[in-house]
Amino acid sequence: MYRFCLTARTTSLHHYLMTITAIVDDYCPRRGLRGEHGLSLLLEARGLKLLFDTGQSEIFLENTRSLGIDLSDLDAVVVSHGHYDHGGGLAGLYTRLDGSLPQLYAGSGFDAPRRSKSESGLKDIGLALNEVLAHIPKPVIVQSLQELAAGVYLLPHAELIDGTAPNPRFRTLHGDVDVIDDFEDELSLVIDGDDGVSIITGCAHRGIVNIVRSAMCSFPGKAVKAIVGGFHFVDMSPETHENTALAVAALSPAKVYCSHCTGLPGFAVLSAAMPGKVSWLPCGMSISL
Numbered sequence: 001m002y003r004f005c006l007t008a009r010t011t012s013l014h015h016y017l018m019t020i021t022a023i024v025d026d027y028c029p030r031r032g033l034r035g036e037h038g039l040s041l042l043l044e045a046r047g048l049k050l051l052f053d054t055g056q057s058e059i060f061l062e063n064t065r066s067l068g069i070d071l072s073d074l075d076a077v078v079v080s081h082g083h084y085d086h087g088g089g090l091a092g093l094y095t096r097l098d099g100s101l102p103q104l105y106a107g108s109g110f111d112a113p114r115r116s117k118s119e120s121g122l123k124d125i126g127l128a129l130n131e132v133l134a135h136i137p138k139p140v141i142v143q144s145l146q147e148l149a150a151g152v153y154l155l156p157h158a159e160l161i162d163g164t165a166p167n168p169r170f171r172t173l174h175g176d177v178d179v180i181d182d183f184e185d186e187l188s189l190v191i192d193g194d195d196g197v198s199i200i201t202g203c204a205h206r207g208i209v210n211i212v213r214s215a216m217c218s219f220p221g222k223a224v225k226a227i228v229g230g231f232h233f234v235d236m237s238p239e240t241h242e243n244t245a246l247a248v249a250a251l252s253p254a255k256v257y258c259s260h261c262t263g264l265p266g267f268a269v270l271s272a273a274m275p276g277k278v279s280w281l282p283c284g285m286s287i288s289l
Contacts, residue, residue, distance in 0.1 A: 005195070009057040016250065017289070018191060018288070018289050019045070019287070020042070020200070020228060020271070020281070020282075020284055020287050020288075020289070021069070021285070022039075022040075022259060022281045022283050022285050023041065023042055023067070023069070023257075023283070024036060024039060024053075024054075024055035024063060024089075025039060025259050025281065026040050026261075027280065027283065028057075028282060028283070029282055029283075030284035032066050033063050033066055033283050033284045034059045034062060035059075035282075035283045036055055036057060036059050036085075037056065037085050037260075038059075038085035038088065038089075039052075039055060039085070039086055039259055039260040039261075040052070040053045040054050040258075041228075043151060043189070043200070045151075048148065048152055049073060049075050050074070050076045051071070051093075051102070051286070052080070052200060053076070053079060053080050053087065054087075054088065054090050055085065055086070056084050057088055057089055058090070059089070060089050060093075061089065061092055061093065063274065067148060075102055075103070075148075075227065076148055077090070077093065077103070078105045078154065078187060079127075079139070080186060080187050080188070080201070080202025081185050081187070081203060082107075082109070082110040082126055083114055083127075083184055084114075084126065084218035084232065085158050086203070087127045088127070090132050090136045091131065091134075091135035091136060094136050095135055098111050101252055103139075103140060103225065104136060104137055104138075104140070105154060106140075106141060106185065107142055107156050107186055107187045108141050108143060109185040110139070110185040111117070111126075111133055112185070112277060113128065114126030114127075114170070114171070114172055114180075115170075115171040116170060117168070117170075118169070120273060122171065122178075125170075137171060142156045142187055144156065145218055147227040150180040151191060152190075152192075152194045153186065153189070153190045153191075153218075154189060154190075155190050155211070155215055155218065156185075157183075157185075157186065157206070158186070158188065158206045158208050158213075159213070159217075160206065161210050161214070162209050162210055162247065166180045166181060166205075167180075167235055171245045179182070181205075182206075183206050183259045184207055185207040186202070186203075186204075187202075188200060188202070188204075188211050190199045190219070191289075192222065193225065194261070195223070195225055196224055196225075197215055197219050197222045197224060197225060198225045198226040198227075199211060199224070199228070199229075200229050200252035202229060202230055203229075203260070203261050204229065204230060204231045204232050204262075206225070207244075208231040208244065209244060209248060210249070212224060212227060212250070212251050214230045216251070224252060224254065225253070225289060226254060226256070226257065227253050227256045227257070228256075228287075229257075229258075229259050230258075230259050230261040230262055230263070231244075231270075233260045233267075234268075235264065235265070242273075244264075245269045245272070245274075246268045248270065249273040249274045254277070255277055255289075256278045256279070257280070257287060258278065259280070259281045
């Protein structure tokens with residue numbers, strides 16, 4: 001496994017400014033837009049226009065039209081991991097774009113079968129559910145820290161530094177054997193600026209603390225400017241909520257923007273642990289960092 005702490009990055013963005021717009025989120029208070037269980041974020045920085053996840057359907061396409069966002073000039077598309085609520089809209093995107101297509105980036109094994117286990121049995125939650133895989137270009141598989149543009153990086157398979165155990169509810173197949181999914185395909189974005197690093201996550205299945213610590217190992221000495229995205233607090237016990245929120249607070253992020261699977265109880269616990277630092281990033285909202 002790639003060890004992030006072994007690699008220090010020395011280049012960063014000077015006078016850096018980026019804009020992140022929530023195209024899809026579970027919470028959508030803005031009229032004229034539609035929400036769904038899923039995530040899609042548009043990042044614009046230093047001439048790079050990048051779509052991070054596409055939600056579970058083509059709602060993100062409707063929302064971009066309503067927001068006046070042109071996707072024809074996308075430079076890159078990233079699927080954070082192989083769940084339907086993050087990559088379900090990929091086929092709709094690529095079948096509607098004309099001309100030069102944006103490069104797709106994914107983690108190793110993103111196309112593996114994915115299932116969710118409950119008392120009622122196993123439910124398919126992978127990308128094959130929406131026949132996505134038949135309609136998308138061959139992706140670049142990200143195996144190690146990869147720079148997409150000046151100061152914009154993809155961070156794969158964050159180290160399980162804090163010992164976070166994979167959630168046994170999420171399953172995948174190794175051959176024909178049903179196993180717990182360790183989310184080795186999970187990708188996060190890291191933006192390196194003079195005033196610190198910003199980390200963008202899809203679901204943080206490998207643990208939000210692990211992801212942020214892995215980013216800090218890759219960019220030693222840098223403060224955490226912002227953490228943005230889904231943190232998957234929805235399956236946590238109240239005790240784990242509290243412990244994780246305190247662990248995030250100990251990393252001293254300047255700002256935290258929650259989305260999607262963080263859930264409102266998780267948002268409340270994070271807000272209590274970091275007063276004045278935590279906001280929700282709902283569908284249609286843009287932030288500048």
